[in-house]
Amino acid sequence: MKIGIFFGGPSREREISFAGGRTVYDNLDKSLFEVVPVFVDSCGNFILLNWEYLYKGTIRDFYPPVSALAPTSVPVQMYFESLGELSADEQDRIIAEVGRRVEPRELATLIDFAFLALHGPGGEDGAIQGLLEWYGIPYSGSGILPSAFGIDKVAQKKLLKALDRPTPDFRLITAEEWDAADPQATLDHLVRELGLPLVFKAPRQGSSIGISILREASVPQFQAAVERSLFRKTVTQAEWQGLSDARKLTWLQQLVDIRDGIGLPVVLSSADSLELLAASSSLNEANGQQLLADSSEIIYQPEELLNALNEHLARAQSVRLTSVEGEVQVLVESFVQGREFSCIVVEDENGQPLALPPTEIVKGEEMFDYRSKYLPGLARKITPIDLPEADIQRIREACEEMFVTFGFQVYARLDGFISGQPVARSEADQHATGNSIFLNDPNTTSGMLPASFFFHQAAEIGLNPSQFLTFLIRTSLAARRRGGLRPVKLAGLLARLDAAVAARAADERTRTKVAVIMGGYSSERHISVESGRNIYEKLSSSIKYEPVPVFLTGNSQEFRLYVLPINVMLKDNADDIREKVEHLEAGHGLHPILTRIRREAAGITSTYAGQPTAQPRRVSFGELAGMVDEVFIALHGRPGEDGALQQQLEALGLPYNGSGVASSQITINKFETNKRLREAGMRVAEHRMAARQEWEAGPESFFRSLETQFPYPFIAKPADDGCSSAVKKIKNRAELEAFTQLIFRDQEDLLPAAATTLSLGFKEEFPQKEAFLVETLISRDGAAHFLEVTGGLLTHWAENGELRIEVFEASEALATGEVLSLEEKFLAGEGQNITPARYAPEAHERQRISEQVKQELRRVAEILNIQGYARIDAFVRVRQNGAVEVLIIEVNSLPGMTPATCIFHQTALAGYTPYDFIDRILEFGKQRTELMVAGS
Structure with a gap:
């Protein structure tokens, strides 16, 4: 059966959709299904994607391709919509670089079934479901009506209220009401009606995008929360002019992030036009909108936005930026104090709802936001939720009831809270006991990363991802047939799939x-x-x-x-x-609810x-x-x-x-690695070890010694940890002292003051060591071009028994902070990597530099006797005269192999699928062992 995986899409959750689509692509049972990747771009084009692009870290790493981008000095990757208004021919030329445009009418000839990994508007709202039904193509998950209902938080709230089901009280604020309102009076009203804290939501978004919690009656915080849900940002002259050029770039990167910021394109409106609009209360809505449009401009690209802000805020007191894909209303809810959970409900083999074991979300912060949902370690997920069996069963029954009430099909993820206090119940519910259960924000397409609730809870009943996906495809076919879609055709597909599943089990x-x-x-x-x-x-x-x-x-x-x-x-x-x-x-048995x-x-x-x-x-x-x-x-x-x-x-x-x-034993030690490379004539940073013993003998002389040898700023990091763990750019004595105190601390917990000085992120870990490595900061040093790269390699045995080293095209790494973070290197949707690296605008010059870089990386592998595969990080300087300097940072003998790591981008260019690459690595190890046995 040909399974078309639809992923990407126009929503703010497109990166999670992209990563989830890749997970489905990798896990579909290849003995049952032929997989067809259908990438949906942010303008709604369907693209039959070339397989190698599936393994990019983010959509922006390949689409739009570099050839479609104008030169820019702003280090922010752009989405397709930042290219502005394009003709169909212009779009086709861009699409042709990554795959082939597919017209909707072609889909039925390419696929038998559509697996929808799309999220949010355009993916979960019934739109794609309706299009597929028009062409008679069965698809996964809920149908048109439940999908449309599942994305509309306001409609859900109204129905729950009408059914007398527990749900937090709520109010709506429209954009027009907000523009005309007095913020203080509006806040006072909401606090009287709903109390504090208040929860602000964008009504048609998922993944906790556009959500804020207001804990105190602060007008500035209130205004920021409303703007966040409307995907607006007001920038004052004082705020903007108080930022350095570097901070402006960081601010810009955060603003155009579609997950946590407002994204691009934006409408820029000056304070004057907004005041005029607010004063013109006699205008009708259409005239008011026309007035605003006439005095505003649409900005598509980051550099264009940076220039516009500099220009407008040199003379205006403030400007407002509004996403062209923003919301037009804000849902305000009273806060539920309780334990948060998420529960996947599926249809069983008889079409009845079956709630899987609910997962409790234990957070370090108040809100289970986008990062906490998708970055491992930021929130704890406990399955099943740690409650008595009777309470867990009540959660399951409530989720199954909502599944039926909202008309969901195949599967859904239902989120909610179980409160700490019992509440009054309706007469029909008087028999129930215990604390109140609040359900909210159902998702008809769950996140599909490897450890998401989707696969995580299915695993508790014994299904691995591949098996669970097969079950969902079969269940979806049955649901579409029950709904009247091509019943004869779907009966044939069901029969063939059932036979194939049975045959596979016997094989x-x-x-x-x-x-x-x-x-x-x-x-x-x-x-x-x-x-x-x-x-x-x-x-x-x-x-x-x-x-x-x-x-x-x-x-x-x-x-x-x-x-x-x-x-x-x-x-x-x-x-x-x-x-x-x-x-x-320890002997604790299985939770009875799991049994x-x-x-x-x-x-x-x-x-x-x-x-x-x-x-x-x-x-x-x-x-x-x-x-x-x-x-x-x-x-x-x-x-x-x-x-x-x-x-x-x-x-x-x-x-x-x-x-x-x-x-x-050599490459684990960055000091020893650099020493060996320097002795062999390679370029590395000036470096030394800083020992705890030396610090304890005299902190002041210890610090002065480092400052004498290494002028600020310099790099401090552990010598034997990789993956950017605790790598910090040290800019002054206070940061040096903080780094030293943290790495030499005796307690496991971080020292709060030192952690604050180094601006450690939420749940960022910091190892304890007896020594750390100090290096000069590698800088541009007057080079015409300067970039950070990471290059992978693979080794092979030649027929004569000699080792042959294949070096791949390196990736250019773009850091949002001072150094590349753990998340940017390895997690889906986080890093910005461009493969191959952009050494020069001209193709022949880029290839010349690339060959020199690969030659240097090959020398590193030979000097250190690297075998199997590895990743080498380096900086590259290209001088005005064309001379190339490669400065080695570190070597990873077991590089990260997460789905998003850029080594898979590089191997794809060389023609290896991820599986092919892993297979070659395993075959090399097997051959090496055979040679060792033969040699002994």
Whole structure:
């Protein structure tokens, strides 16, 4: 069956949709389905996407392509809508660089079924569902009406009120009312009506976009909350002129971020025109809007916006920026004090709603915002929610009831709160006991990242992502047929799919067993889990490999290995996995609600899973060697990249990925790596180690010694952690003292004052070390062109037994802060990477520089005896005379392998799919072990 995956789209959630579409693409069972990637751009064009672009980190990394962008000095990547009004021919020329435009009428000839990974307006609102029904194409999830209802928070609130179901009180503010209102009077009214805190929502957005919580009766905070939900921003002259040029760029980057800012294009309106409009209360709405349009301008590009702000705010007291895709009303709710949960409801094999185990969201901040939803480690997700079985069952029943009431089909994600206090109930509900359950913001398309609620809760009944997707496709076909869509055709599709599923279950293949080791105990453990899960998914959908997920925890003195069942592997992050493993190891049994739900879901799992869910099992290295044929180490930093694990695997004769013991012991140490490279004539930063012992002997002389050798600003970082962990640009003595105090601290918790000085982000971790590395800051130094790159490589055995090193085109990395963050390097929708790097505007010059860069990276690999694969980070200077200087920053012998990491962008240019790349890595390790055995 040909499955068209629709992803991207026009909404503010397009990056999560893009990443989710890739997850579906990777996890669909290749023995059952042929996958057709249909990328939807922000103008609504359907594009049959070339496969290599699926593995870009963000949409902006490939679309619009670099060739369509005008030269700019502002380091902000743009979306397609920033190109302005384009003709159909101009759009076609751009689309042709990444794939082929598909007209809607063609879809029925290309696909049998549409799997919708689109979010928000244009994806969850019934629009795409209606188009597909017009052409007779079955699709996943709910139909037209429930989709339209599911995105409309106002309609949902009104229905819940009419049904006397618990829902927070609410009020609506339209944009027109807000423009004419007195903010103080409006706030006073809302506080009287709803109390504090107040919750502000954009009524037709998902993923907590456009949401704020107001905890005090502050007019400025109130105005900011309303503007956030309307996707507006008022900028004052004093605010703007108080920013340095560098801060203006940072401010601009945040403003045009479609997730947390307002995005582009924007309408810029001066204070004068707004005052005139407000004063003209006698004008009707149409005349008022015309007046505003006549005195405003639409701005499409970041540089254009920067120039306009500088120009307007040199003379005007303020300007207003309004997204052209903003909202026209704000939903204001009273705040619910309670425990937050999310629950996936699916239709069972009989078409009845079945609520999966609800997940509690334990936050460090008050709001489960976009970042907390999608970045591992920022919020804890506990499944099932830690409540008595009776309360969890009440949540499930409430979710199943809403599923039916709203007419949802196939699946939905329902979010809500269980309050701390019982509330009065209607007569029909008097028999119920316990605290009140508030349901809100249902999603007819859930996020589909590997550890999202979607897969996470399905894993609790024993379905891995591939099996769950097959079940949803089958259930969707049945739902569309019940709705009257092409009943004869869909009956045939259902029969063929059922036969294929049954045949696959009976098909026994002998596959190579690969232990995928993930986790660890360093600050890189969450990224390691993301990498490990990605490797697991790529291997599990193949016909060659059978992956075995293994979690490593413990400490440097003792590694503990656990073979994981799918439900534990898909916990949100490494800490959640460790906690679950320790909980079960301590003898705590399965939560009774899970036993109940698994029994209720037996009709599903018996068809699609085939075997019951197991428990985590601790194994020794020797036992692991008896279970698997080879190992993929998905760990980062220590342990994993330091040679210790490799030593144990070699002793057992287990093939593994990456470099050998000796090379790993060098590359884990950035000081030793730089020393070796400098001795070999490579360019590296001036560097030295700064030891705790030296600091304790005399802090003042310690600081002066560093300041004498390294003028501010310079770089301080751990010598043996990767992934940008605790890498800081130190600009003054206060920051140096703060960095030193944090890295040499005795307690595990961060020192609040030092963390504030270094502006550490929410839940940012900072390791404890006995020494740290100090380096000169690598700067432009007068070069004509200066950029940061990261380049991957893959090694092969030649026929004569010699090692051959294949270096890929490097990626240009754009940091939003002073250094590239963990999230920018590895997480979907976060980083900005351009592959290949933009060394020069002219193609021949760009290729000349690229070859020189690759030659330098190859030399690094030869000097350090790197094997398997690696990632090398560097800065590149191109001088006026064309001379190229490559300054090496660090080497990662086990680079991140998350779905969004740019090494997959690079391998795609060389013709390797992610699976091909992983397969080559495993084959190399196997051949190396065979050569070692033959040599001994």
